[in-house]
Amino acid sequence: MMGWTRRIAPVAARMMTWEVTTAFDGTLTETELQKRFDEDCRNAFGANPVDGKCAKNRVFFWPLVSFNASDGRKHRYLVSIANEPLECYRKKIDCCLPRQIALYAIADKILRGGWNGVECSKCDDMCAGHAEDCAENGNLMLVALWKSVLYILVFAKGRLCHWSEEFGYGDCIDERCRNRVKRFKSFLKTDELFASSGLFGEICICCDETWNMKTLFQLGAKDPFWNGLDLDECQSMKPCEKRRWSMCALMLLSLGLLLAMFFGRSVVMHPNKDIPAVELSSPAARDLELLAWAEGHRDLLPAKWNLGRASVAYDEMSGSRRTSRSACDSLECKLLGIVGGRVALMKTAMGETKTLSVGDSLLSYRVKEIGGNEVVLRCGRKEVRYEIESPKVSSIVTVGAR
Template sequence: MFWKKRITPVAARMMTWEVTTSFDGTLTETELRKRFDEDFRDVFNAGFADGECAVFFWPLVSFNASDGRKHRYLVAVAEEPLENYRKTFDRCLPKQIALYAIADKILRGEWDGENCLKCDEACTECDGECAELNNDCAEVADNGNLLFVALWEHCLYILVFMEGRLCHWSEEYGYGETFDDACRERVAHFKEFLKADELFAKMNDVGEFVVCCVKVGTVEESLHVKDLFQVAARDPFWCGKDLDECDSMKPCERRRWIMSAVALFVCCACVFAMCGGSLNLLYAKFFDNELFDLIVDAAPVELSQPAARDLEMLAWAEGHRDLLPAKWTLGRAGFVDGVASRSWRTSRGTCDSSEFSLLGIVGGRVALVKTSAGETKTLSVGDSLSRYRVKRIGMNDVVMRCGRKEVRYAVKTR
């Protein structure tokens, strides 16, 4: 209910206005108002003619005639200030659109004729009591063509529906409280207009329906008319129309948005205060499970392991010599807790050339050698052979180092 837009009935005048253009012509809003001012400069009241009251043009029907394209508009203008309604209501519409709801119900076969609305052309004195409709005077066609006549508050309304669509609206003041001879004469003249009109003359089987609003009173006094007004306001034809258009947001709508924002903020604050730390647990419960499932389904990441040489050097520095291969202890056995032993110092001068031959090199990283004993071995940088350690492996040679002595071996060619 808070978000439901409120619509109020206001006093207004409406009529049908026809404009003729070329067959492919169109009318801009400026040209439309200019032509309307030329035709109705002295009609209605001064405010209407001078533009003090907003005039609205709502399209009814457009069709080709003998002299061009004819456009018929429903012209509406409020007869009372609308500033007071603007603070409370979202839209203002003419109160007489309640008659549109009656006509629509008649076209749909849903009108029951209750609440002091009755159709009886023979009735010249209305006693104000509710009465049933006289079905003999209600001739409604099934094709959606309807001539609807209503007498309400000394005003005679004539609405014409063509194939279920409103195509004409007229209202004339100055009639009595009953459907008398003056009303019948006006309806008879209007029927002659229908026969001569280029659009309505094509209608066949036009239904006729006359209602006499017997002392229904004003809209404010009649709950039933209010209901009919709200029904009409929800009709697609009136949806979006407003006699009080504003360039910016109306106060009532702005207030509704502000209250909604405040209510949402208060609700979020209360939820956060009540949940406290449990909110984090709730978040973890729902989202961590999803992350866990993703981790389980995901392929394992291949981690790059440190080079074996680096691990061996780290193990040597940390003193874990029992974990190292024999090739590491071969040239370093003389070191005990970082102190060189005598045997190592005495052996530094015995770096004789190693007896082996270089057979080949694989990828510049592995050397294939053959010792004097006839054994074939593979050596990498850092590996030891006798007292020599592999310092560098090139594309065609290997550099061996023993203390400060370096010996280069090249691949033998046949």
């Protein structure tokens, strides 16, 4: 059973809380977030985290909390970037998460009343609160010193709302740490969100004395907040994920064969004409085909799966694509659904159902991108975006020449 468990690697990463204000009904796309973050915090993580080797690592914006303020809608994000190269993890690891999410697991234990407090270091009046206090209302300020980094996590009503990391501290909680926490507590009293949340329990721990940080990381990775997040998102499946899909398809196929053999023998053992023959439905077989297509085993699929997938002509000698302007007319299609974020089911105006992956063709259009609930098709300089909620085209964008 261990082979089916998702493998998650703890990696060195940097994280911080970043706030952006919009209109009361405003939202931001990831592109807009990246642009505004570059304007506000251009050097927040340093120029090149590890001697330039991690400059290509992607910056992620994970939503924390959103609330109305006096000047608009405030959105707070947990901004994160890996601080080491991630290519070495892809062959055997499903996803990468910051190793400091072990602190999230500690805070969760405190909020649930399950922290034994052995590693809790009470320094004067710095940690005046107790675990029992914050367990009642879900408000907690966790201060942690780990490998000379001072972390401050704030939970409001059981939800993570703030994460800060400051480097250059010592190996024990000293006067400098106390002064920093004192200034932060002044911020809690004036912040528009935290000031109205009530009292906060205050706990301080020294993680260098905690022996089970690896176990706490695995516990934190199972929390719904981190489930599905990955510092190493790839356009295609990772090798370990492909192997798991292949095993699932193989097991489903084996189960289908066993069921067919069982029902087949049952019919032979009961030759009574009044007993109708058992009919096996086809959806299970189609599910197997979907899995095989997403996995890339296209040589195992029926020929019908390949019909209509090569409508864009290619020059065999030069490899160049030949697409006329007139071929990029309006495309009347409906997005039926998305399987695993990688396979899109679309219905054409002629009533045909097409199963498409990134790079596949539909008439003169090519699938450029498949998201959680949308598909982007491209023909020449025209891009067409389809969404699941509506059968109509939601947007058409003309981009510059290649």
